[in-house]
Amino acid sequence: MLWLSPLLAIALTSVVALVIFAAAGRDPFSSLVRFLFSPLGDLYSFGELLIKAAPLILIAVGLSVGFRAGVWNIGAEGQLVLGVIFGGWVALNYGPSGAPWVLPAMLLAGAIGGAFWAAGPAFLKTRFNANEILTSLMLNYVAALWLSYLVFGPWRDPMGFNFPQSEPLAPAALFPIIIEGTRANIGIIVALLTVALSWVVLSRRLVGFELKVTGLSAPAARYAGFSARRAVWIGMLTGGVAAGIAGVGEIAGPLAQIFPTASPGYGYAAIIVAFLGRLHPVGIVFSGLLMSLLYLSGDVAQMSLGLPSAITGLFQGMLLFFMLAADVLIRYRVRWRRAVPALALEAAR
Amino acid sequence: MDEPTSVLTPQAVESLFVTLRKLAADGCSILYISHKLEEIRALCESATIMRAGKVTGNCDPRRESASAMARMMIGADIQAIRPARPAAEARRERLAVRGLTLKASDIFGTDLRDISFSVSSGEILGIAGVSGNGQQELLAVLSGETTLASAETINIDGKPAARLDARQRRALGLCSVPEDRLGRGAIPSLPLTENALLTFNRDEVLRAGFIRFDTVRDFAERCIQQFGVLGGGPDALADSLSGGNLQKFIVGREVLQEPGVLVVAQPTWGVDVGAAVAIRQALLDLRARGAAVLVISEELDELMELADRIAVMAGGKLSPPIPRSEFDREAIGLAMTGRWEAPVPTTEAARVHST
Amino acid sequence: MNNISRRGFMKGAAATTLLAGTSLPVLAQGEKLRVGVIHMGAISDTGWEYFQAQAWRALQAEFPDQVEVTVLENIAQIQDGERLFRQLATQGHRLLFGTTFSHYASLRKLAPTLPNSHFECCAGIEAGDNLGVFEAKHHEGTYLTGIAAGRTTKSNILGWVGAFPVPQVIYSLNAFMLGARSVNPDVVLKVVWVNAWVDPAKERDAVAALVAQGADVISGSPNTPVQGLAAEEHGVWAIGSTGDFSAYVQRGQLVSFELDWSAAHIEAARAVLDGTWTPTARWRGLGPGGFVKMTTASPELPASVAAEMAAAEAAIVAGTLNPFAGPLKNQAGVEQVAAGTTMTEDEIKGMTWLVEGVQGTLPTG
Known part of the structure; x- marks a missing residue:
């Protein structure tokens, strides 16, 4: 039944959207159609949808591994930034050589960077039982400042008029475009491969079952002999690797340069994507596409409907809200009862 | 009253009955709910028997035989337990515990104090005692849920095992059945197939690291068939089963893995009479195949029926085991209050934890 | 503003490479010119985005029947701008129109691929294929406010709250210092970097730190009223640098200048309507059609100082005064610009050193 609530949430959000469009004096149905479908109008826009969805899906799949096991990695944003730093280091130092191994090396370095950043909270959790939510969240700020330091300092483009940005990355350090005439690059394929891999591992290998059991019931996991520490390490590192690779995807893809604000907040948005997708790789593909669509639709709202872009945040929030509500209502039954008279309560005592 | 005797010693049960009879004589009506037929026969003047939410009979328990009432309860004749003969081969020690001392990690827990015992092949050792005297802690230490620093404290078939986790111990042949069924022995929101995988996950279930779900499913079906688990088959969620059926499934899952050592807590708690008989039979059969079985139970009758030796836990200590030839309800009951050889302060030994 | 003398403005543009402009097909009769503007932040009542918005509002007012403007605000992610x-x-x-330097890199890539439209980027560095740029000579404004500050200070210590050590900020604060020294040779300027374009908490702390070091006139580069309000609380003067905040800072704002991009928008639109648009680099300061405009001054500013500022403004507009005319020394006292020469525009745009009398260092090396 629980797969139903995302669909229910989408339906309810659409209903509210209709009301909002009508209240704003627009024709509600044609507005909704335009809101949802105009970002899919042509090949270029479709490519945009994919390149925005790819990092969200990639990170969300990585995070979902931990979330299944009750490992709350909120640090994907920082892990993504570490991917930018490690991958960026390779790109800036070896990109100009034009060697074919530069791109794979960037991905590897990004993965190592993300994993390195996730290892801190994992270590603190397993060794000192420190709350990984707090430690991973705080490291996001450290990562952002580290990247700022690099881009303001050693990595600043000498030809860039002192502006905080690196040199443009060499062509060898950029993802090849897979759809001519768009910005859609092989980052999308990387994301889909990750989805497939994690699907197989989570559903067909014992480690996936272990993580699920650990998340559902700690006593049952102990009884089965599934190590909670192992789950923390696997959960954190998988999230870190995925976020690190997503970070490389940003600089090797749409940015093509390193900025202090390399991450547009994908590390946080991916948390919503993961839950909206029910922590299932296939669900995450859909929720990632939906989330990406909402981002693009927010721009449409401004461009052709004359509505404020805040509407994207509004719809994202509503989607999550309705899904959580639907979860509760599916699991529990609401019973409307007349208030019990005070006397009866008294007697019941 | 609903099952009031489950945490009482036999002596305490006797004095409870005296009080109840006095109350009844003073004109008080007493409704007494229990699955222990002997208690009903000893105490009650009329009985209503229920099965699966329906009334199946009325009788005067003083005049009915226990087996007639049991028939009304389960709707069929009870199969008598046939204690299978222990294997004739030379006995060998399969589970040995030496000098186990452990401070409780939980403030409401009980410290384990200098516990030593061993269980041999073809033997059932019963551990009696009032709930909350360290049985839960002992079970966790034996199953591997709690690990110890010194590996030699627990030996499984001669191999030091105290530092191994539950899965590693299962590889050495030690399986266990916890007393909490939902959330420990099984995961409520998962189907029985996946609950089988919870402990049935060693090499034979894996092919190149991938789970062979058909093998697991066959195994779950075997548990369901051989132990008569009713309710939906291998795809039914654990929490959709009744407590008794889930208990049969869990016991079946552990017994069918043919462990060399089986540690079982409260094997028939909340289980109907028919299922209880089947579970006890399975334990006896396992013993007959040469396994060492440790049964921790609060039901003394059950232990006296099953065990070859019984030791008593009180205040985190374990009494020396009493052989079957010397079983005596009075002596065991007395031991439950902590009085065997070295008396311990009764206040502590007799404390009863509501947890 | 409507009285635009184009010749004067094209001087700067002529210095940069003029790429052959492809004239668009002339708009059909009665067809409106559609103009798109993307803001990174939200349009508020003051600050950078507000001045950008004032420009397209002026454009709408200039051509009410011929131009239609589509505005996107809050497009914070660099990845989105290009799309x-x-x-x-x-x-x-x-x-x-791109409204920030952050749009520049993507517009450089994009503009050549979309020949049916023309692109203009505010704060861009140099004109490119199908891409014009425009930027304000902030230093002409800060030079004048520097004069007011140099005349007003009693402690002879001025304060500057720096956003980021980018050239635009560096030449602004250098000119502020040069303006102040032009009337008061004893003055020094202390700088505190907050490393943010907008961060009210850090800006307040920075003002407090400058006041604690004796500064009694505070200017800076993040353009919000926060610094002015903080200065007012500490009882020192504030300067509205790139924004007139007298509506908020009612007593403590000494003088102010604003950025006015209206001319950039109107000229570009007119050129497109006429079919004469070419990519140009426009870098302008004070004067008619310029991008820097002196605004309000406190009633307490002596008339003599106001007159001094007006004279300097006239001289700058006439081209007889250049804030970056030599001799100029750096912080270490080493001469950077010889007497009799002035810095070129490219040198100013790439300025990375602080002039003599500025106390403080650039935060990164």
């Missing part, structure tokens, strides 16, 4: 510019272009917007 949205492309979308606006393919939807038939013939003139597109």
Whole structure:
């Protein structure tokens, strides 16, 4: 039944959207159609949808591994930034050589960077039982400042008029475009491969079952002999690797340069994507596409409907809200009862 | 009253009955709910028997035989337990515990104090005692849920095992059945197939690291068939089963893995009479195949029926085991209050934890 | 503003490479010119985005029947800018404005691929294929406010709250210092970097730190009223640098200048309407049609100082005064610009050193 609530949430959000469009004096149905479908109008826009969805899906799949096991990695944003730093280091130092191994090396370095950043909270959790939510969240700020330091300092483009940005990355350090005439690059394929891999591992290998059991019931996991520490390490590192690779995807893809604000907040948005997708790789593909669509639709709202872009945040929030509500209502039954008279309560005592 | 005797010693049960009879004589009506037929026969003047939410009979328990009432309860004749003969081969020690001392990690827990015992092949050792005297802690230490620093404290078939986790111990042949069924022995929101995988996950279930779900499913079906688990088959969620059926499934899952050592807590708690008989039979059969079985139970009758030796836990200590030839309800009951050889302060030994 | 003398403005542009402009097909009779503008932040009542918005509002007012403006605000992610510019272009917007330097890199890539539209980027560095740029000579404004500060200070210590050590901020604060020294040779300027374009908490702390070091006139580069209000609380003067905040800072704002991009928008639109648009680099300061405009001054500013500022403004507009005329020394006292020469525009745009009398260092090396 629980797969139903995302669909229910989408339906309810659409209903509210209709009301909002009508209240704003627009024709509600044609507005909704335009809101949802105009970002899919042509090949270029479709490519945009994919390149925005790819990092969200990639990170969300990585995070979902931990979330299944009750490992709350909120640090994907920082892990993504570490991917930018490690991958960026390779790109800036070896990109100009034009060697074919530069791109794979960037991905590897990004993965190592993300994993390195996730290892801190994992270590603190397993060794000192420190709350990984707090430690991973705080490291996001450290990562952002580290990247700022690099881009303001050693990595600043000498030809860039002192502006905080690196040199443009060499062509060898950029993802090849897979759809001519768009910005859609092989980052999308990387994301889909990750989805497939994690699907197989989570559903067909014992480690996936272990993580699920650990998340559902700690006593049952102990009884089965599934190590909670192992789950923390696997959960954190998988999230870190995925976020690190997503970070490389940003600089090797749409940015093509390193900025202090390399991450547009994908590390946080991916948390919503993961839950909206029910922590299932296939669900995450859909929720990632939906989330990406909402981002693009927010721009449409401004461009052709004359509505404020805040509407994207509004719809994202509503989607999550309705899904959580639907979860509760599916699991529990609401019973409307007349208030019990005070006397009866008294007697019941 | 609903099952009031489950945490009482036999002596305490006797004095409870005296009080109840006095109350009844003073004109008080007493409704007494229990699955222990002997208690009903000893105490009650009329009985209503229920099965699966329906009334199946009325009788005067003083005049009915226990087996007639049991028939009304389960709707069929009870199969008598046939204690299978222990294997004739030379006995060998399969589970040995030496000098186990452990401070409780939980403030409401009980410290384990200098516990030593061993269980041999073809033997059932019963551990009696009032709930909350360290049985839960002992079970966790034996199953591997709690690990110890010194590996030699627990030996499984001669191999030091105290530092191994539950899965590693299962590889050495030690399986266990916890007393909490939902959330420990099984995961409520998962189907029985996946609950089988919870402990049935060693090499034979894996092919190149991938789970062979058909093998697991066959195994779950075997548990369901051989132990008569009713309710939906291998795809039914654990929490959709009744407590008794889930208990049969869990016991079946552990017994069918043919462990060399089986540690079982409260094997028939909340289980109907028919299922209880089947579970006890399975334990006896396992013993007959040469396994060492440790049964921790609060039901003394059950232990006296099953065990070859019984030791008593009180205040985190374990009494020396009493052989079957010397079983005596009075002596065991007395031991439950902590009085065997070295008396311990009764206040502590007799404390009863509501947890 | 409507009285635009184009010749004067084109001087700067002529210095940069003029790429052959491809004239667009002339708009059909009665067809409106659609203009697209993308803001990174939200348009508020003051600050950078507000001045950008004032420009397209002026454009709408200038051509009420011929121009239609589509505005996107809050497009914070660099990754999004490129897509949205492309979308606006393919939807038939013939003139597109980027409002920040952050748009520059993507517009350089994008503009050559969309020849049916023309692109303009505020704060861009140099004109490119199908891409014009425009930027304000902030230093002409800060030079004048520097004069007011140098005349007003009693402690002879001025304070500057620095956003980021980018050239635009560096030449602004250098000119502020040079303006102040032009009337008061004893003055020094202390700088505190907050490393943010907008961060009210850090800006307040920075003001407090400067006041604690004796500064009694505070200026700076993040353009919000926060610094002015903080200065007012500490009882020292504030300067509205790139923004007139007298509506908020009612007593403590000494003088102010604003950025006015109206001319940039109107000229570009007119050129597109006429079919004469070419990519140009426009870098302008004070004067008619300029991008820097002196605004309010406190009633307490002596008339003599106001007159001094007016004289300097006239001289700058006339081209007889250049704030960066030699001799100029750096902080270490080493001469950087010889007497009799002035810095070129490119040198000013790439300025990375602080002039003599500025106390404080650039935060990164």
